[in-house]
Amino acid sequence: MPEKTALVTGAGRAEGLGVAVARVLAGQGHHVIVTARKDGEAEERAAELRAEGFSAEGLRLDLTDSADAARVAGHVKSRYGRLDVLINNASCMPEFDTLSMLDADIDYVRTALEVNVVGVWALVQAVAPLLEAAPAARVVNVSSGAYRQIAAGADLPQQVGAPAYSFSKYALNALTGSLAATFRDTNVLVNAVDPGRAATHPELGVDEEDRPAAESAVWMAWAATLPADGPTGGVFYDGERVA
Numbered sequence: 420m421p422e423k424t425a426l427v428t429g430a431g432r433a434e435g436l437g438v439a440v441a442r443v444l445a446g447q448g449h450h451v452i453v454t455a456r457k458d459g460e461a462e463e464r465a466a467e468l469r470a471e472g473f474s475a476e477g478l479r480l481d482l483t484d485s486a487d488a489a490r491v492a493g494h495v496k497s498r499y500g501r502l503d504v505l506i507n508n509a510s511c512m513p514e515f516d517t518l519s520m521l522d523a524d525i526d527y528v529r530t531a532l533e534v535n536v537v538g539v540w541a542l543v544q545a546v547a548p549l550l551e552a553a554p555a556a557r558v559v560n561v562s563s564g565a566y567r568q569i570a571a572g573a574d575l576p577q578q579v580g581a582p583a584y585s586f587s588k589y590a591l592n593a594l595t596g597s598l599a600a601t602f603r604d605t606n607v608l609v610n611a612v613d614p615g616r617a618a619t620h621p622e623l624g625v626d627e628e629d630r631p632a633a634e635s636a637v638w639m640a641w642a643a644t645l646p647a648d649g650p651t652g653g654v655f656y657d658g659e660r661v662a
């Protein structure tokens with residue numbers, strides 16, 4: 420069994436970035452806990468990783484259910500006593516057809532904030548003692564370039580694509596900074612990564628700008644394995660700080 424353990428949320432889809440980053444981390448010697456909200460999906464992905472020779476297990480984790488976060492944290496505590504890497508990858512989908520803050524479906528705004536921000540916050544609370552118990556824990560919040568459309572008091576375009584999703588990613592970046600400050604003077608570094616456009620939903624059509632999930636996953640894993648003097652509280656794109 421590898422020494423280091425990494426937990427990835429929203430890793431139920433075989434084409435998704437969650438499994439892709441789990442594969443990179445497993446290849447770098449982590450035991451990976453892949454989680455998904457749908458029963459059975461996480462274990463299916465974990466079985467595929469084990470078939471590739473990696474150390475992996477699957478657990479159900481719905482970010483809207485605090486009992487799930489507590490159960491998963493309890494499992495990690497009893498099995499491993501610490502958590503080395505947390506990848507907050509799960510997210511609701513962008514509502515691509517909505518182009519204005521005024522047209523945003525407020526129920527979807529609530530969902531986006533619940534999954535992409537509150538769910539991350541609650542999970543970090545649940546595993547905080549396990550992160551602090553690790554010698555060099557890393558938290559990676561998977562953001563999106565969509566956050567750039569949102570800002571406080573800036574001169575912005577009138578149109579905002581996927582406003583609920585974009586606003587939630589902006590808030591996730593803010594949460595990242597606040598959590599990084601909270602963990603200051605500990606061994607925990609917290610950063611956000613914009614994975615760029617990756618071809619994870621071929622059913623929606625693939626744009627020529629989309630890259631393979633494995634390419635984005637390398638940079639997510641990079642933030643998950645920063646050295647002790649690495650950055651914290653930032654937003655990164657391919658290893659470059661962008662916010």
Ligand SMILES: NC(=O)c1ccc[n+]([C@@H]2O[C@H](COP(=O)([O-])OP(=O)(O)OC[C@H]3O[C@@H](n4cnc5c(N)ncnc54)[C@H](OP(=O)(O)O)[C@@H]3O)[C@@H](O)[C@H]2O)c1
Nearest residue numbers: 429432435436456481482508509510561563615616617619
């Ligand atoms: N692909 C891109 O071009 C791109 C660009 C920028 C940012 N990102 C970010 O990258 C991350 C991964 O995206 P992806 O492209 O790989 O798409 P994805 O496979 O759809 O990943 C999102 C996953 O989150 C899961 N999820 C949704 N609600 C959840 C909940 N309440 N609890 C637990 N899991 C939940 C989804 O599960 P279900 O399958 O059950 O719905 C889905 O598997 C996301 O944070 C996304 O915002 C992606």
